[in-house]
Amino acid sequence: MEIKELVHKIHSCECELVLAITGGGTEAIGELLRYGGGSATLLEAIVPYSQSALDAFIGRKPEKYASARTARAMAMTAFQKAIMLQSPEQKRFEHLLGIGATCTLARNGERKERQHELHVAVQSLQNTTSYSILFLEKRDREHEEAIVSRSIINMIAISCHQDVVITDGTGLSSQERPQIKQVQAIEGISNMLLHEANSYNTLPSFVRISGQDRNTHHSHKIMFSGSFDPCHKNHLKMARIASRKYGLPVHFEISLLNVDKPPIDYISLEDRISSIKARYEPDFMGDIFVTNAPLFSEKAIIFPDSTFIVGADTMKRLFDPKYYRPGDNLYSLLEHFRTKGIDFLVFSRKGIHIEIPAEIEHIITIVSEDEYSDDGISSTQIRKLQQNK
Structure with missing residues (x-):
């Protein structure tokens, strides 16, 4: 033509x-x-x-x-x-x-x-x-x-x-x-694209992708929020330790929206979900969720009464004002987490020193290096290796 x-x-x-x-x-x-x-x-x-x-x-x-x-x-x-x-x-x-x-x-x-x-x-x-x-x-x-x-x-x-x-x-x-x-698009996901990453006019929502549907059996939940691009052995090691610590399955959550980057496209989302499914171990892993909640303050609304697994790098961003909702400050954010029953289980990252301010110590549990020692492997490194094959 x-x-x-x-x-x-x-x-x-x-x-x-x-x-x-x-x-x-x-x-x-x-x-x-x-x-x-x-x-x-x-x-x-x-x-x-x-x-x-x-x-x-x-x-x-x-x-x-x-x-x-x-x-x-x-x-x-x-x-x-x-x-x-x-x-x-x-x-x-x-x-x-x-x-x-x-x-x-x-x-x-x-x-x-x-x-x-x-x-x-x-x-x-x-x-x-x-x-x-x-x-x-x-x-x-x-x-x-x-x-x-x-x-x-x-x-x-x-x-x-x-x-x-x-x-x-x-x-x-x-x-x-x-x-x-x-x-x-996975059913229920496409409407999330109609809301910009920095728009807070819409209530956070989620879609359950797969898993054992085990979250309904426990009032308290263990949530592992991340990009999982891809999911790798250290993610599983962290989830296994958290599950053993609390005696509960760990649910994986991916936010379609990002604070300072475009939303995840459907090909990338499929790849990330597949990387979790490929490593799925039912003895300590629960459901996989996709949300439109890039901020932990929003995740707290979707998953109240939860412990969130985070790495030291995420911990540094968690209380950075850049990642607050409009009008929030440290104390309003802490009050929000308190009313929603939120705390955090923090894992070390190689080369990142963890310092916990006194104001937030009551919602932070740090996993000792005896329990978990980070070997430096990252999703970025894995992607680069895959590109060079």
């Missing part, structure tokens, strides 16, 4: 989108606007081209700038912007899209072994879609730019339910096969 016809088809559908591009492929923005009617589809186009601009856009420094993971973070941030930019009289969230594209393309003076690759992600209320391609043929920058631009347009068209083959018009060789993955 010719690009002009395809763009007209995109503009004829009901989709509205925010598009974020870095590394190359900005011709896609021009193509969407070249033939008229672009205002029906494009809410905003963003080009966070420098590393610092991209860091600011997604709220963190990515482990790798040209990666499927970074494209998904860009798409989720773009989707959140689309929610904010949609006209108040519409509010038809099911037609909104966030598009993220990041790539490494040919440039002068590059090293011979440098990989050229493209990653496009699409975030909607219903699903997360990822498209990745490693360029195998040698091409000049202009040719690669054209491939990237057309690939972005094709992904938009497919996401707008237009009949198009994903490699149509891209000029990819038969050996260059895109890796495509799509994950649908």
Whole structure:
């Protein structure tokens, strides 16, 4: 299908989108606007081209700038912007899209072994879609730019339910096969995306994903809140110690929303939940929960009368004013925890010294180094090892 016809088809559908591009492929923005009617589809186009601009856009420094993971973070941030930019009289969230594209393309003076690759992600209320391609043929920058631009347009068209083959018009060789993955929202999760991470106008909520449904048998609960990106042996060791200490199962909780980063996309969420399930041990593990509660003050509302397992790094952030609700201070937060019956079981982290202010000692229990000694393994290290395989 010719690009002009395809763009007209995109503009004829009901989709509205925010598009974020870095590394190359900005011709896609021009193509969407070249033939008229672009205002029906494009809410905003963003080009966070420098590393610092991209860091600011997604709220963190990515482990790798040209990666499927970074494209998904860009798409989720773009989707959140689309929610904010949609006209108040519409509010038809099911037609909104966030598009993220990041790539490494040919440039002068590059090293011979440098990989050229493209990653496009699409975030909607219903699903997360990822498209990745490693360029195998040698091409000049202009040719690669054209491939990237057309690939972005094709992904938009497919996401707008237009009949198009994903490699149509891209000029990819038969050996260059895109890796495509799509994950649908778990039932009850999608509405959490409609609330920004820093919005406190909505009551915290949760979805139980799986487990033994054992939390209803005990008034007191042991909650392990974390990103689990991925879950690893030290997480299990901490959970086992906590379960033995209190004689209760440990429930795992992942917040879909973050205070200073975009929400977790559905592909990443599935990966994190799968990493817990893969290591699931029913003798000390309970349920898995997904919440829209990035702050412990919010978790306390969902899970009252609970002991929360935290590492020393989380302990340092727990009473940082940056992570308070609007209007809270240390004493109102402590009173909130008191009325909700909340305390914390703190595990050491290698290289982090734990200092507990006197004001909060009454809700803190520190696990001794005789019971648990951290070996320094982290989810970040595991992700880097997986990338290098």
